Amino acid sequence: MPGIPLPVRSRGFGQTTRRDRWWLTPAAVAVGLGAFVVYATWAALQGQHYTYGPYLSPFYSPELWGPSEHAWFGPLPPGWPAGLPYSPALLILWAPGGFRLTCYYYRGAYYKAFWADPPACAVGEPRTGYIGESNWPLRIQNIHRYFLYVAILFIGLLAWDAVKAYWFADGFGVGVGSLVLTANVVLLAGYTFGCHSLRHLVGGRLDCVSKAPTCHTLYKGCSALNRRHPAWAWASLCSVMFADLYVRLCSMGVWRDLRIV
Amino acid sequence: MATATFRIWRGTAEKGEFRDYTAEVGEGMVVLDAVHQIQATQAPDLACRWNCKAGKCGSCSAEVNGKPRLMCMTRVSDLPLDVPVIVEPMQAFPPVKDLVTDVSWNYEVKKRIAPFSPRKPDAPDGTWRMAQEDADRVQEFRKCIECFLCQDVCHVLRDHHKHAAFIGPRFLVHVAQLEMHPLDTGDRVAALKNDNGIGYCNITKCCTKVCPEHITITDNAIIPLKERVVDDHYDPVLKLIRLVLRRRG
Numbered sequence A: 001m002p003g004i005p006l007p008v009r010s011r012g013f014g015q016t017t018r019r020d021r022w023w024l025t026p027a028a029v030a031v032g033l034g035a036f037v038v039y040a041t042w043a044a045l046q047g048q049h050y051t052y053g054p055y056l057s058p059f060y061s062p063e064l065w066g067p068s069e070h071a072w073f074g075p076l077p078p079g080w081p082a083g084l085p086y087s088p089a090l091l092i093l094w095a096p097g098g099f100r101l102t103c104y105y106y107r108g109a110y111y112k113a114f115w116a117d118p119p120a121c122a123v124g125e126p127r128t129g130y131i132g133e134s135n136w137p138l139r140i141q142n143i144h145r146y147f148l149y150v151a152i153l154f155i156g157l158l159a160w161d162a163v164k165a166y167w168f169a170d171g172f173g174v175g176v177g178s179l180v181l182t183a184n185v186v187l188l189a190g191y192t193f194g195c196h197s198l199r200h201l202v203g204g205r206l207d208c209v210s211k212a213p214t215c216h217t218l219y220k221g222c223s224a225l226n227r228r229h230p231a232w233a234w235a236s237l238c239s240v241m242f243a244d245l246y247v248r249l250c251s252m253g254v255w256r257d258l259r260i261v
Numbered sequence B: 001m002a003t004a005t006f007r008i009w010r011g012t013a014e015k016g017e018f019r020d021y022t023a024e025v026g027e028g029m030v031v032l033d034a035v036h037q038i039q040a041t042q043a044p045d046l047a048c049r050w051n052c053k054a055g056k057c058g059s060c061s062a063e064v065n066g067k068p069r070l071m072c073m074t075r076v077s078d079l080p081l082d083v084p085v086i087v088e089p090m091q092a093f094p095p096v097k098d099l100v101t102d103v104s105w106n107y108e109v110k111k112r113i114a115p116f117s118p119r120k121p122d123a124p125d126g127t128w129r130m131a132q133e134d135a136d137r138v139q140e141f142r143k144c145i146e147c148f149l150c151q152d153v154c155h156v157l158r159d160h161h162k163h164a165a166f167i168g169p170r171f172l173v174h175v176a177q178l179e180m181h182p183l184d185t186g187d188r189v190a191a192l193k194n195d196n197g198i199g200y201c202n203i204t205k206c207c208t209k210v211c212p213e214h215i216t217i218t219d220n221a222i223i224p225l226k227e228r229v230v231d232d233h234y235d236p237v238l239k240l241i242r243l244v245l246r247r248r249g
Helices: A024-046 A094-101 A104-115 A138-164 A176-192 A196-203 A213-226 A227-253 B030-042 B106-113 B130-142 B150-151 B166-178 B189-194 B204-209 B217-233 B236-248
Strands: B002-011 B015-024 B059-063 B067-070 B085-088 B095-098
Touching: A024 A104, A024 A227, A094 A138, A094 A227, A104 A196, A104 A227, A104 B217, A138 A176, A138 A196, A138 B217, A176 A227, A176 B130, A196 B217, A227 B015, B002 B030, B015 B030, B030 B085, B059 B150, B067 B150, B067 B204, B106 B166, B130 B166, B130 B217, B150 B166, B150 B204, B166 B189, B166 B217, B189 B217, B204 B217
Parallel strands: B002 B085
Antiparallel strands: B002 B015, B059 B067, B059 B085
């Protein structure tokens, strides 16, 4: 491919002739994602106050091994070193974390917010060298579809948790927590099923969708969600954090779960 | 009539500077009108490329207040006029004079992309049959007017000058238009990865934001092409499935 004769003007870090507040969006993304990472790490390391009655925090679901009645296989993973602190969240959070980390939307957002590559559109960058995702280490981002497969599995598990959240010790009921966990799984499903990789896999890979009507229907549904993918991404990020906080504060006795029915 | 100050880049490839001009501004006026007024009254040697004045030829691409825009589609009333309106040439291409840049690199890039290669005609009269839903997806890409604003804002070209390794969003849209075409038989996926540098795109979506034709460049063209590259080069499970299916015939 041909190069281009210099001079092409270059600008230093942050240099731009833009007159708007271009730094506002990347700053908001940095604060939002930073707050989530700090909270999620703290919550995952707690190892307690993640259940309340039929409610299970989404950060701890599925609880493979753990002390609560939601655990699938018992209190501790076999061979877990004695004395080493254990939290059920540590076994599973890599999956939703990896899904979001490799998500096409988040990639663009955090490259801007945390790496200033670029800080914003048409704003000068701090570095001259650049390989993007054309080589290692960022070539690993191509693993996204594998995290998607696990994320779809998690949607099923969280949906089951939401169903169980309507069954209390005295039978069927609706608590505020039931609605919180239901809203959370709906938002997470909206984010997951609007994924760019899923959109490709269900129909986007085909040039003649008319010959595969099921794929075409799935592609249209996925595309409809994909058009608002950033909104789903942020809504589900907030909801999953709030769902954990709700269960945690109820379990700690700070909040009281209201029974509606 | 109210007046506004326009701070316009004047210069050549070797040197240049911003110069302030005052223009009368009225209702419905666009930046290109102001530039023409300045040309007519104060700077007859001001170089500016334009043609249709209707947002369809893609000639008057420039940067207005730091944002890549078509001058003919940028209303003066949408800009803050208490400070000078900054008008400068596109930054990703070599300047020729004032607001004119040399965009010929784009035409050289286009020549290197494998052209449309349709399958054999479907009917004896040499025509093809296509379902509308198959054509829908690529029709969006045909709206491109080749204004090269997406190329200008792309930081891979603008800041990192990867012109020799990366074809830029405009031509990724072009490849998508060919690659997703229901009649096309060509395979450009290996070229996308190796020669066209699709991996350099880090999905900042700046190209989508500046497109005057509102083509969803990143979501509908670049990411689907990235996924096709993953299919062929980074998905071992899919590779295995394809191998098994091929052996079964």
